[in-house]
Amino acid sequence: MEDSAALVAFVAVTDLDRAQRFYGEVIGLTLHDERPYALVAAAGGATLRITAVEAVAAAPYTVLGWTVPDLNAAVDDLASRGVGFHRYEGMGQDERGVWTAPSGARVAWFNDPDGNTLSMTQLP
Template structure:
């Protein structure tokens, strides 16, 4: 039923200005709209609706992620823009903060200004 309809991604934010700079300038997403309820960015053809709320406790798990061709290059580019990558004591990560999954995918995590956990995944070439 919904398999052929376009999804909408949602995240919560409390600081509109910081979120607009982070998602627009740092991550390079195009702002579609800014209304009293949300900032909306173009996420490769899918609307990313950043809901403007007063208080927020971020989830301890990944809320949104991207597939990238080259994790190392993408991490370096984001670090150059001030993004810090997360380190977790319960998994082995390389110097870039990348964890290699049992299937070979390479994954790294970072947070937005409100603490939403975001990820980059480089899939194994088929």
């Protein structure tokens, strides 16, 4: 496979109506309806398929993330829309739940309605 091949990311959900509210209204993605199979968004040059499944097997790690220019503003915006952010013991996160990596990257984690772990990162 070539580096120039277009990336398609997938996230599994059990309810496309609920996913449309979360990914469209809360996160702010422009969604194209391909029901009954998926919702599709163009995101940062990649395609995101929010795919309907019978049951989500929630992974214990981040399945999808975004790079943002101002993490504090992005966290505050999503928090104002009802999104809660993870706190991990021993991570030394700040009052918003933001962790600073040794590289200087800052990361915050949250869940979608199906329990998928999502993240936002501000690069140094």
